Amino acid sequence: MSVEQWGVHELTYSGPSDGNPFADVSLRVAYRYRNRVVTVDGFYDGDGVYRARFMPDRVGRWEYVTSSSAVELDGHRGSFECVPPGPGNHGPVGVHGAHHFAYADGTRYDCIGTTCYHWTYESKEIQELTLASLRSAPFDKVRMCLLPTEGMRPERLPFVGTTPGEVDVEAYDPAFFRHFESRVADLLSLGIQADLILFHPYDRGVWGFDRMKPAEDEAFLRYVVARLAAYRNVWWSLSNEYDFNREKTIADWDRLLQLVQRFDPYQRLRSIHNGTKMYEVFTPYDFSKPWITHQSVQHWDGAEVAAWRSCPKPVVIDEIGYEGNAGRRWGNLTADEMVHRFWQGMTLGGYVGHGESFVDRETRAWISVGGRLYGESPERIAFLREVMAGLPRLSDGDVDPDRCVLHYLGDRQPSSVELDLPDGPPYRFEVIDTVALTITPLPTSYTGTCRIPLPARPYLALRGTR
Amino acid sequence: MSVEQWGVHELTYSGPSDGNPFADVSLRVAYRYRNRVVTVDGFYDGDGVYRARFMPDRVGRWEYVTSSSAVELDGHRGSFECVPPGPGNHGPVGVHGAHHFAYADGTRYDCIGTTCYHWTYESKEIQELTLASLRSAPFDKVRMCLLPTEGMRPERLPFVGTTPGEVDVEAYDPAFFRHFESRVADLLSLGIQADLILFHPYDRGVWGFDRMKPAEDEAFLRYVVARLAAYRNVWWSLSNEYDFNREKTIADWDRLLQLVQRFDPYQRLRSIHNGTKMYEVFTPYDFSKPWITHQSVQHWDGAEVAAWRSCPKPVVIDEIGYEGNAGRRWGNLTADEMVHRFWQGMTLGGYVGHGESFVDRETRAWISVGGRLYGESPERIAFLREVMAGLPRLSDGDVDPDRCVLHYLGDRQPSSVELDLPDGPPYRFEVIDTVALTITPLPTSYTGTCRIPLPARPYLALRGTR
Numbered sequence: 001m002s003v004e005q006w007g008v009h010e011l012t013y014s015g016p017s018d019g020n021p022f023a024d025v026s027l028r029v030a031y032r033y034r035n036r037v038v039t040v041d042g043f044y045d046g047d048g049v050y051r052a053r054f055m056p057d058r059v060g061r062w063e064y065v066t067s068s069s070a071v072e073l074d075g076h077r078g079s080f081e082c083v084p085p086g087p088g089n090h091g092p093v094g095v096h097g098a099h100h101f102a103y104a105d106g107t108r109y110d111c112i113g114t115t116c117y118h119w120t121y122e123s124k125e126i127q128e129l130t131l132a133s134l135r136s137a138p139f140d141k142v143r144m145c146l147l148p149t150e151g152m153r154p155e156r157l158p159f160v161g162t163t164p165g166e167v168d169v170e171a172y173d174p175a176f177f178r179h180f181e182s183r184v185a186d187l188l189s190l191g192i193q194a195d196l197i198l199f200h201p202y203d204r205g206v207w208g209f210d211r212m213k214p215a216e217d218e219a220f221l222r223y224v225v226a227r228l229a230a231y232r233n234v235w236w237s238l239s240n241e242y243d244f245n246r247e248k249t250i251a252d253w254d255r256l257l258q259l260v261q262r263f264d265p266y267q268r269l270r271s272i273h274n275g276t277k278m279y280e281v282f283t284p285y286d287f288s289k290p291w292i293t294h295q296s297v298q299h300w301d302g303a304e305v306a307a308w309r310s311c312p313k314p315v316v317i318d319e320i321g322y323e324g325n326a327g328r329r330w331g332n333l334t335a336d337e338m339v340h341r342f343w344q345g346m347t348l349g350g351y352v353g354h355g356e357s358f359v360d361r362e363t364r365a366w367i368s369v370g371g372r373l374y375g376e377s378p379e380r381i382a383f384l385r386e387v388m389a390g391l392p393r394l395s396d397g398d399v400d401p402d403r404c405v406l407h408y409l410g411d412r413q414p415s416s417v418e419l420d421l422p423d424g425p426p427y428r429f430e431v432i433d434t435v436a437l438t439i440t441p442l443p444t445s446y447t448g449t450c451r452i453p454l455p456a457r458p459y460l461a462l463r464g465t466r
Numbered sequence: 467m468s469v470e471q472w473g474v475h476e477l478t479y480s481g482p483s484d485g486n487p488f489a490d491v492s493l494r495v496a497y498r499y500r501n502r503v504v505t506v507d508g509f510y511d512g513d514g515v516y517r518a519r520f521m522p523d524r525v526g527r528w529e530y531v532t533s534s535s536a537v538e539l540d541g542h543r544g545s546f547e548c549v550p551p552g553p554g555n556h557g558p559v560g561v562h563g564a565h566h567f568a569y570a571d572g573t574r575y576d577c578i579g580t581t582c583y584h585w586t587y588e589s590k591e592i593q594e595l596t597l598a599s600l601r602s603a604p605f606d607k608v609r610m611c612l613l614p615t616e617g618m619r620p621e622r623l624p625f626v627g628t629t630p631g632e633v634d635v636e637a638y639d640p641a642f643f644r645h646f647e648s649r650v651a652d653l654l655s656l657g658i659q660a661d662l663i664l665f666h667p668y669d670r671g672v673w674g675f676d677r678m679k680p681a682e683d684e685a686f687l688r689y690v691v692a693r694l695a696a697y698r699n700v701w702w703s704l705s706n707e708y709d710f711n712r713e714k715t716i717a718d719w720d721r722l723l724q725l726v727q728r729f730d731p732y733q734r735l736r737s738i739h740n741g742t743k744m745y746e747v748f749t750p751y752d753f754s755k756p757w758i759t760h761q762s763v764q765h766w767d768g769a770e771v772a773a774w775r776s777c778p779k780p781v782v783i784d785e786i787g788y789e790g791n792a793g794r795r796w797g798n799l800t801a802d803e804m805v806h807r808f809w810q811g812m813t814l815g816g817y818v819g820h821g822e823s824f825v826d827r828e829t830r831a832w833i834s835v836g837g838r839l840y841g842e843s844p845e846r847i848a849f850l851r852e853v854m855a856g857l858p859r860l861s862d863g864d865v866d867p868d869r870c871v872l873h874y875l876g877d878r879q880p881s882s883v884e885l886d887l888p889d890g891p892p893y894r895f896e897v898i899d900t901v902a903l904t905i906t907p908l909p910t911s912y913t914g915t916c917r918i919p920l921p922a923r924p925y926l927a928l929r930g931t932r
Contacts, residue, residue, distance in 0.1 A: 325881035325922040332878040334924055360881050360922075412798040415791035415826050456791040456826075458800055 002081040006091040006104060006232045009054045009080055011064070015073045017048035022171050022223065025050070026069045033058045033082075038265050041226035042066070042073070046174035053230035055266060056082040057091070057104070092232040093193060093269065095293055098312040099349055100397025108397070110388050111316055111351035112381060113141030113195060117240075119370030120144065120183045121154050126363065130370030131186055137373060138382035139354060141193040143237065143318060146180065146224065150206035157207075158220070164206050169216050177227050188233040195235040195318070198224065198260075201245035201275070211247040218259055225263040234268050236260050237296060237318075241275025242285065253285065261291045271296035273318055287311050302344030302352060315350035317341075322367055323375040324357030331357030331365070335376035336435065340411050340459060342377075342384055343434055347408040347461065349398060354381060383437045387463070408434075408461045415456040419464075423448050427464030434459045468547040472557040472570060472698045475520045475546055477530070481539045483514035488637050488689065491516070492535045499524045499548075504731050507692035508532070508539070512640035519696035521732060522548040523557070523570065558698040559659060559735065561759055564778040565815055566863025567735075570698075574863070576854050577782055577817035578808075578847060579607030579661060583706075585836030586610065586649045587620050592829065596836030597652055603839060604848035605820060607659040609703065609784055612646065612690065616672035623673075624686070630672050635682050643693050654699040661701040661784070664690065664726075667711035667741070677713040684725055691729040700734050702726050703762060703784075707741025708751065719751065727757045737762035739784055753777050768810030768818060781816035783807075788833055789841040790823030797823030797831070801842035802901065806877050806925060808843075808850055809900055813874040813927065815864060820847060849903045853929070874900075874927045881922040885930075889914050893930030900925045 003009045009031075016025060027042030029052040042052035050073055056062050059082050066076040085091065091104025093111075101109040114137065119130045134142070148154050154162065156176040161167035184194045198221065203210035212220070228234050238257050239245065253272055260270060273296045274284040287295040288311050295308055298319040308315045322331045323338040333341075338354075345352040356366035356375045363371025392403040399406060401422055409417060421427060426445035429452060433440070446452060446464065454460060469475045475497075482491055493508030495518040508518035516539055522528050525548050534540040551557065557570025559577075567575040580603065585596045600608070614620050620628065622642040627633035650660045664687065669676035678686070694700050704723050705711065719738055726736060739762045740750040753761040754777050761774055764785040774781045788797045789804040799807075804820075811818040822832035822841045829837025858869040865872060867888055875883060887893060892911035895918060899906070912918060912930065920926060 325879050327880050327882055327884060327917075329878070332880040332922075334877070334879050337877065358881075411800070411803065412795065413791050413800050414793050414798040415824075416793055418793060451793075456798075 002083045003056060004083050004089060005059050005085045006055055006057060006089055007085075008230045009056060009062070011042070011052045011054075011066070011076070011078075013050045013066070013073050013076065014048050015044075015050045015068070015070045020171055021050075023219065024069075025073070027052060027073050028067050029054065029064050030067070031056070031062050031064045033060060033062050040230070040265050041222060041263065042068075043223055043226040044174070045178075053227070055092075055230040055232055057266075058082060059084055088191060092266065093235075095269070095314060097396030097398070099309055099314050101294075101314060101351075102397070108389075108393070109140065110385060111141060111314070112139060112385055113143060113193070113316075113318065113353040114139040115143040115318070115353060115355045115367045116370035117143070117145045117197070117368055118148065118152065120180055121148060121152060122369050122371075126369060126371050127183065129363065129372060131190065133370065133373050134187070134190055134192060137378050138385045139192065139378075141195050141235070141353070142187060143195040143197060143240075143353065145197045145200055145240070147198075147200060147203065147209045148207065149200075149202040150204045158224075159209075165208075167207060169208070169212050170219065172220075172223055181228060181231070184228065184231050184234065188231060193233045193235055194231070195237050196224075196228065197237045197240045197273075199239040199242070199245070199256075201239070201241055210245050214252075214255070217256060221256065221259050222263050225260060229264045229266055229268060232266075236264070236268055236270045238270070238272040240273050241298070242272050243274055243276045250285070254289065254291075257289075257291045267293075269293045271316075274298050287313055300341065302341040302346075302348065302350070305345045305348040305350030309349055315345075316353065317345050317350060318353040319355065320345065320352050322355035322357040323377045324359065324365065326357040326359050326365065331355075331359075331367070335380065336411075336459065338375075338377045339380040339384070339434060342381060343408040343459075343461060344410070346384060346388055347406050354378070380434060380437065384434065387432060387461075392465075403466060405464045406461060409454070411458045413456045413458050414454060416451050416453045417462070418449065418451045419446070419462070420449050421447050421464065425466045427466045429462055429464045431455065432461040432463055433457070434461060439463075468549045469522060470549050470555060471525050471551045472521055472523060472555055473551075474696045475522060475528070477508070477518045477520075477532070477542070477544075479516045479532070479539050479542065480514050481510075481516045481534070481536045486637055487516075489685065490535075491539070493518060493539050494533050495520065495530050496533070497522070497528050497530045499526060499528050506696070506731050507688060507729065508534075509689055509692040510640070511644075519693070521558075521696040521698055522546075523732075524548060525550055554657060558732065559701075561735070561780060563862030563864065565775055565780050567760075567780060567817075568863070574855075574859070575606065576851060577607060577780070578605060578812075578820070578851055579609060579659070579782075579784065580605040580820040580822075581609040581785070581833045582836035583609065583611045583663070583834055584614065584618065586646055587614060587618060588835050588837075592835060592837050593649065595829065595838060597656065599836065599839050600653070600656055600658060603844050604851045605844075606657065607661050607701070607819070608653060609661045609663060609706075609819065611663045611666055611706070613664075613666060613669065613675045614673065615666075615668040616670045624690075625675075631674075633673060635674070635678050636685065638686075638689055647693060647697070650694065650697050650700065654697060659699045659701055660697070661703050662690075662694065663703045663706045663739075665705040665708070665711070665722075667705070667707055676711050680718075680721070683722060687722065687725050688729050691726060695730045695732055695734060702730070702734055702736045704736070704738040706739050707764070708738050709740055709742045716751070720755065720757075723755075723757045733759075735759045737782075740764050753779055766807065768807040768812075768814065768816070771811045771814040771816030775815055781811075782819065783811050783816060784819040785821065786811065786818050788821035788823040789843045790825065790831065792823040792825050792831065797821075797825075797833070801846065802877075802925065804841075804843045805846040805850070805900060808847060809874040809925075809927060810876070812850060812854055813872050820844070846900060846903065850900065853898060853927075858931075869932060871930045872927060875920070877924045879922045879924050880920060882917050882919045883928070884915065884917045885912070885928070886915050887913050887930065891932050893932045895928055895930045897921065898927040898929055899923070900927060905929075
């Protein structure tokens with residue numbers, strides 16, 4: 001049996017099904033490659049079936065041995081061959097330099113995600129439509145929730161039971177997870193990261209998932225990590241708008257983040273997302289804490305990226321406002337305004353995520369359910385992605401100013417702009433129209449302090465190369 | 467001899483021309499209407515000629531008597547008949563209620579001004595062009611400077627001399643003032659207020675007008691008020707961007723404002739205009755001081771009007787940014803953004819001023835020199851003015867919510883909006899498109915808390931009437 005590098009090796013055993021196997025039975029598997037040992041948690045998958053999943057990160061022979069509180073599951077041994085990755089498999093994404101990302105094989109990852117919070121809870125039809133939409137969209141990450149909101153009444157939950165007040169938070173629904181994992185795998189096959197939102201404040205005690213006991217939170221996280229961490233496209237977002245949950249303190253979030261850090265053998269990307277007073281005060285989580293890998297920000301102003309980069313972790317504005325026609329401020333940006341914010345944030349060395357919230361179309365708002373995209377921004381974001389991908393980079397991932405400068409000029413309409421370029425050979429310039437999606441060379445080259453004439457339209461960028 | 471109400475009565479006498487008559491000779495004229503006495507300063511107009519100007523505010527017989535340090539000017543007596551105002555003469559503008567303006571005859575004044583700082587310094591041709599532009603523009607006030615900037619080398623100054631370093635700030639150039647006054651009178655004949663900027667920080671010591679001695683400032687202000695206060699369209703703006711002048715303290719500005727308050731027999735509208743860090747911190751002058759009649763604000767955000775109205779004086783955002791294509795942030799707004807800011811400020815019960823800064827057209831930037839208007843905003847501002855003029859008002863000048871509500875919906879594109887309307891009879895609504903300049907009735911009426919469908923475009927307003 002062989003598994004490709006960064007693929008999933010899965011073990012299956014039969015074991016006890018009496019009592020609460022989720023809580024009563026422990027299963028651990030130690031994987032060994034030469035002198036390197038990685039230990040993973042197994043998990044109960046219902047009907048007396050236990051599984052363990054593992055992502056090998058080295059090509060060659062791996063051996064394993066199980067240990068368990070149940071005799072039937074203890075002491076199983078075996079081995080498999082890890083073979084080189086297939087086409088399109090670049091491994092998991094990790095942090096590169098201070099402010100960027102790369103796949104494990106060194107390929108640059110330009111984090112331009114989108115959000116479909118509960119797309120896996122929708123009808124099969126809508127889920128397939130979402131995947132079809134994502135296939136032709138420019139997004140490489142999807143933010144998505146495990147837990148339902150207060151208003152949803154889904155057929156299956158991560159926990160056992162479907163009636164508010166009657167859910168057993170100490171037992172999990174394997175069928176829910178098998179489905180959820182298949183959607184994570186679908187995203188993987190599209191080359192899309194699954195930024196899994198583990199908690200959120202939109203429960204308000206209806207399900208009680210926002211106010212479980214510390215031991216329940218811990219067991220839930222352990223189970224989720226055991227099932228999902230082996231998928232190389234998984235990221236952990238401990239909570240959406242964590243500060244809107246009044247049942248938990250910063251110390252609680254610190255603890256939960258550290259639990260995921262401890263459970264996860266692969267150290268998948270890990271952050272937490274603020275919500276506070278988006279249009280007034282910005283009080284994010286302290287991203288300098290060691291268990292945070294990147295800054296997952298909600299803020300409307302892409303220009304703030306420059307300040308946030310003083311923390312040496314990638315800046316990802318996962319919510320910058322959504323294109324759409326919702327009644328709420330966060331959900332009725334024009335495409336012009338939305339893409340303007342993208343260009344601001346991305347050209348300053350940050351990453352920006354998309355969302356769409358048209359509330360009166362055939363499928364409901366993309367940010368909630370997925371479905372179909374109606375906005376004008378995805379095409380413009382695809383263009384932005386191409387421009388960003390074509391920039392020469394330093395080894396730390398920042399744009400190399402000796403070879404290229406990229407200035408986004410914003411929503412004003414100056415007839416010229418003064419730039420302070422590095423001295424030396426002149427740069428050849430192009431005017432990038434971020435709305436018309438055109439790139440037009442300028443006749444003159446420039447270096448040092450210079451004034452460059454412009455067509456006096458809003459939403460332009462200047463790219464200079466030498 | 468007769469003068470119409472709120473017109474100008476002028477007296478002319480011959481007197482001493484030796485020494486420095488501006489400083490050496492005092493001339494005062496006491497005007498009496500029944501038991502009411504108004505005393506004005508006269509002024510030296512060169513070549514041994516002295517004048518005094520007076521604006522009568524009551525219809526009927528006025529008597530006067532002069533007093534002077536010079537025998538030739540002392541003890542002259544006379545009278546004139548003040549007759550009812552002619553067509554279009556509504557008197558001077560004053561504060562109405564806490565936050566609005568009205569002419570002396572009770573006609574509402576909707577303060578929508580523009581800025582042409584140095585238009586009176588330009589060639590005769592350009593000045594005539596400016597007046598022609600203003601004739602067909604929707605503006606009822608012009609901000610304009612008495613003093614030149616550091617870079618200008620005009621043929622005439624308010625003071626004697628035209629070479630930096632060789633100007634006598636204790637003597638004035640009557641020819642300069644006669645010309646300047648004729649332009650103030652030209653504005654008056656167009657029904658436009660002249661918001662006279664008495665000092666500004668764009669001198670940087672080149673002329674030294676930004677750092678005159680206290681006695682020189684006082685004499686200058688006294689002379690300016692003596693010459694100009696009688697024109698009923700005059701307002702006093704003590705300084706533009708006063709906080710950029712490091713030679714003067716707040717105490718200095720307090721004193722200068724109080725001097726104008728003391729010299730001006732008509733108590734013309736009086737304010738001072740901030741400049742500090744327009745895009746960062748807003749630190750205006752304390753407009754609650756008793757010598758301030760209205761808030762003359764520089765700020766880019768019309769939405770702040772709501773907060774500033776906590777000070778019970780009219781809010782006039784004289785600089786909110788300019789439509790144009792200048793290189794500087796303040797001067798390259800699109801028409802969309804500029805007019806958006808107007809609607810924000812005006813619908814919140816403030817007033818907003820226009821400016822235009824196209825730097826590459828036949829005439830230079832309107833805000834500096836006047837000339838021709840190139841932007842798209844004046845037409846939209848004319849439409850806004852019409853809408854504002856048609857609103858039913860309470861006696862304090864605010865819109866009467868029992869008869870009409872006006873909500874500007876901003877630069878977003880919601881497909882509906884929730885309004886909290888006063889209970890009672892329903893309002894008939896119209897959608898106002900502030901860009902297309904259309905007003906479209908909605909089929910349904912609304913009252914109380916309601917959700918109103920919208921065409922999901924930016925820059926709309928809703929007007930409800932009952």
